[in-house]
Amino acid sequence: MRNLFKFIIRYHVTLLFIVIESLSLFLTIQTNSFQRASFINSSTEISGNIYSWFSSITEYISVKEDNEKLAKENLELRKLLKSNYINNVLTLKTINDSIYKLKYDYFTAKVVNNSVIHQNNYLTLNKGYNQGVRKDMAVINPQGIVGIIKDVSQNFSIVIPAININAHISAKIKKWGCFGTISWDGKDYRKAQLNEIPFNIKLIKGDTLVTSGYSSMFPEGIMVGTVSDFDLNDGKDFYNININLSTDFMSLNHVYIISNIYKEEQAKLENVINHD
Amino acid sequence: MISLLPQNIIRFLILVLLQVLILNNIQLSGFINPYIYILFILLLPFETPAWLLLILGFITGLTIDIFSGTMGMHATATTLAAYSRPYILTLFSPRDGYESRTSPTLKHYDISWVIRYSLIIILIHHSTLFLVEVFRFSGFFYTVLRILISSTFTFILVIISQFLFYKK
Numbered sequence: 495m496r497n498l499f500k501f502i503i504r505y506h507v508t509l510l511f512i513v514i515e516s517l518s519l520f521l522t523i524q525t526n527s528f529q530r531a532s533f534i535n536s537s538t539e540i541s542g543n544i545y546s547w548f549s550s551i552t553e554y555i556s557v558k559e560d561n562e563k564l565a566k567e568n569l570e571l572r573k574l575l576k577s578n579y580i581n582n583v584l585t586l587k588t589i590n591d592s593i594y595k596l597k598y599d600y601f602t603a604k605v606v607n608n609s610v611i612h613q614n615n616y617l618t619l620n621k622g623y624n625q626g627v628r629k630d631m632a633v634i635n636p637q638g639i640v641g642i643i644k645d646v647s648q649n650f651s652i653v654i655p656a657i658n659i660n661a662h663i664s665a666k667i668k669k670w671g672c673f674g675t676i677s678w679d680g681k682d683y684r685k686a687q688l689n690e691i692p693f694n695i696k697l698i699k700g701d702t703l704v705t706s707g708y709s710s711m712f713p714e715g716i717m718v719g720t721v722s723d724f725d726l727n728d729g730k731d732f733y734n735i736n737i738n739l740s741t742d743f744m745s746l747n748h749v750y751i752i753s754n755i756y757k758e759e760q761a762k763l764e765n766v767i768n769h770d
Numbered sequence: 771m772i773s774l775l776p777q778n779i780i781r782f783l784i785l786v787l788l789q790v791l792i793l794n795n796i797q798l799s800g801f802i803n804p805y806i807y808i809l810f811i812l813l814l815p816f817e818t819p820a821w822l823l824l825i826l827g828f829i830t831g832l833t834i835d836i837f838s839g840t841m842g843m844h845a846t847a848t849t850l851a852a853y854s855r856p857y858i859l860t861l862f863s864p865r866d867g868y869e870s871r872t873s874p875t876l877k878h879y880d881i882s883w884v885i886r887y888s889l890i891i892i893l894i895h896h897s898t899l900f901l902v903e904v905f906r907f908s909g910f911f912y913t914v915l916r917i918l919i920s921s922t923f924t925f926i927l928v929i930i931s932q933f934l935f936y937k938k
Contacts, residue, residue, distance in 0.1 A: 507820040511853045514828045518849055521835075521842030522902055541790075541837045548791050609794065609838070611803050613903055616839045652839065680904070681912070 542650035545606040546620050553604075553747060560747050567636040598713050601626065601751040603633075606650070610657060610683035610743050617641065617653040621751065627651045630711060632752040638717035638740035639663060639705060640749050651751075656718075657683045657743055665718045666706040670695055673706040676718060676737070683743050685722065688735040695733075697724050703737060710760045713752065774815055782830065785810050790837035804923040805844075807834055808895050809931060811852050812888055813875065816868045820856050827852025840903075847899035851891050858890050875936035888928050889921075896921045 502509065553560075607618035621627045623646045633640040633653050641655035642663070654661050659680045665688065666673035674690035688703065701721040707714025717740045724735040754760075789807040796803060810830055814823065831848030835841050859868070862883060872878035874887060900917045 507824065507853075510821050510824050511849065514824055514849050515846060515853075518828065518831065518842045518845035519902075522840075522846060524841070541839075544790075544837075607839075612838075612840070614840070618839070680909070 542606060542618055542620070542647070545618060546604075549604070549606045556745060556747060559745065563636055564748070597755055599753045599755060601753070603627075603651075603749055603751050605746045605749060608743070608746055613659050613680040615655055615658050615683075615743075616644075617655055617746065619643075619651045619653060619749065619751070620649070622647050622649040622651050624648055626753070627751055628753070630757075632711040632713075632754075633749050634712070634716055634752060635741060635746060635749045637742060638719065639712065640741055640743075640746065642711055643751065655743060656686055656739060656741070663712070663718075664706045664709045665703045667691065667695065667697070667721075668702040668704050668715075673708065674735075676703075684739055686719065686737050686739050688721075688737050689732065691733045691735060692731055693726050693733060697721060697733065697735070699723065710754055710757050711752075713754075778810075778814065781813065782810050786830070786833050786837075789834060794838060802923050803920055804927050805834075805896065805899070805920070806924060806927050806931075808848065808851060808892060808924065809928055811848065811855065812891060812928065813873060814855075815873055816859070817870070820853075823852040823855060824849060843899060843902050846902050847895050850898050851895040854894050855891060858887060862887055876932045877936040884932055885929065888932075889925055892921050892924050892928065893917075896924065 601621060603619040603621040605617050606620050607616075609615045609617075617633075617640070619627070619633070627643060627646050629643055629646055631643045633643060633655075639656055641653040641658070641661060643651050644654045645652045656663055656676060657678045659678055661676075661678060663676045664673055665676045672691060672695055674688050676686050676688055678686045691697070699721055703718040703720065705712040705714060705716040705718060719737040719739040719741075722736045722738045724733050726733055785807045789805065793804055793806055807830060811823070811827055814826065818826075827848040827850075828845055831843075831845030834844040834848075838844065859874075864879075864883075869878070874884070876884055896917050900913050900920070904913050
C-alpha cells in the first residue's frame with residue numbers, strides 16, 4: 495500500500511496527464527459520432543449567443559454582397575408573379591383546388607458561425623426549437639444546397655453542410671435523371687464528389703446537378719453544382735465525378751430552412767419496409 | 771508590474787477571443803488556420819507546477835472546443851503540449867538553469883532560444899490536433915502538409931507577438 499502511494503506521488507503528473515488525455519480523447523470520439531451529447535446542446539446556447547453578438551457586428555462587412563444576392567433572388571421571384579402572365583384562356587371558372595397542397599414550408603435563418611477548413615465542418619444558425627426548426631430539415635441558400643440540420647437547441651441549430659466528410663446528399667444529373675450520392679473528400683470547400691453514376695450515362699463537363707427529391711428532406715430540383723471533371727476506373731461500373739458546388743460556403747450569411755410537412759408520414763411508411 | 775494571476779487571466783481571455791472570433795474565420799484556401807491560443811501555454815511562468823499546466827492546458831483546449839463545436843480535439847492537443855512543456859524546458863535549459871522571476875519571453879532570453887522552444891511546442895500541438903481531427907492514416911501526406919503550413923503561420927504570429935510585447 496505504501497509503495498502504491500509512493501508510486502502515485504512520484505508519477506502524479508504523468509498519471510494526471512493520462513487521465514486528462516483519455517478524457518479528451520473520449521470526448522472527441524464520443525462527439526464525432528453522429529449522436530452528440532446533450533451537454534453540447536447547452537454549450538451551443540452559450541457560444542451561439544457570443545457568436546450572434548459578434549456576427550451582428552461583422553455582417554455589415556458583407557452587406558453589399560448580400561443585398562446583391564437578395565436583389566437577384568427578388569428579381570427571379572418577381573418574374574414568377576401572376577401579374578406578369580397574360581391569361582389566354584377565354585372561359586374562366588373557379589375551381590376548388592384539391593390537387594395542390596402545400597408540402598414544403600420555408601423559414602429564413604442567419605448563419606452565426608461557419609467553418610470551411612475542418613474535415614467535420616459545421617454551421618450554426620440563429621433559429622432553433624422555439625422557432626420551429628427540427629432535426630433533419632434541409633438548408634439551402636439562393637445559390638443552392640447548404641446542408642441538413644443535425645442538432646437543435648432552444649434558439650440555435652447546427653447544420654452539417656455538404657462540405658462535411660460525413661455528409662451524404664442525394665442528387666441527380668438534371669439532363670438524364672439518374673441519381674447518386676454527393677460526398678466530400680475533405681480537401682477543397684468548392685468541390686465535392688458524386689458517386690454511383692453508372693458508366694453507361696454520357697457525361698459532359700458542365701452538366702447540371704440538382705437534388706433528387708428522394709431523401710424526403712430536400713425538394714426536387716434545387717441546384718447542387720456542375721460536373722467539373724470525371725473519369726472511369728478500369729473494371730468498375732461507376733464514374734469518379736468531381737463537381738463544382740454552386741454554393742459558396744465561405745460567404746454564407748442568410749439561408750432558408752425547409753421543412754417537409756409530409757416527412758414523418760413518408761419516414762414512417764419507409765421504416766415499416768426497412769424493418770421487415 | 772502587474773501581478774501574475776490577473777495578467778494570465780487577461781491573456782487567456784484575449785487569446786481565446788482572438789482565436790474564436792477572428793483567427794477561426796481566416797481560412798485561407800482551406801489550408802491555413804493559425805492556432806494562436808497555444809501562446810497562453812507558452813507564456814506561463816517557469817514556476818507553474820506541472821499538474822497545474824496540465825489542467826490549464828485542458829481548460830484552454832476545452833474552451834476553444836466549445837466555440838469550434840469540436841469537443842475534445844483541441845483539449846487533447848493542448849493537454850499534450852502542456853505535458854511536454856517541462857521536458858522541452860529541461861531540454862533547452864541554459865547552463866545554470868532558469869533564473870527565478872523570469873518568463874519564457876524575448877525580454878529574458880535570446881531569439882534563438884525562443885524560436886526553438888516555441889517551434890517544438892507548436893509542432894507537437896498542431897500535429898496532435900490535425901491527426902486527431904482526421905483520425906485515420908489515409909491521406910497522410912495531405913495532413914502533414916496541413917500541419918506544416920498551419921504551424922508555420924502560428925509560429926510567425928507567436929514570434930511577431932513576442933517582438934511586439936516583450937522586446938527589450
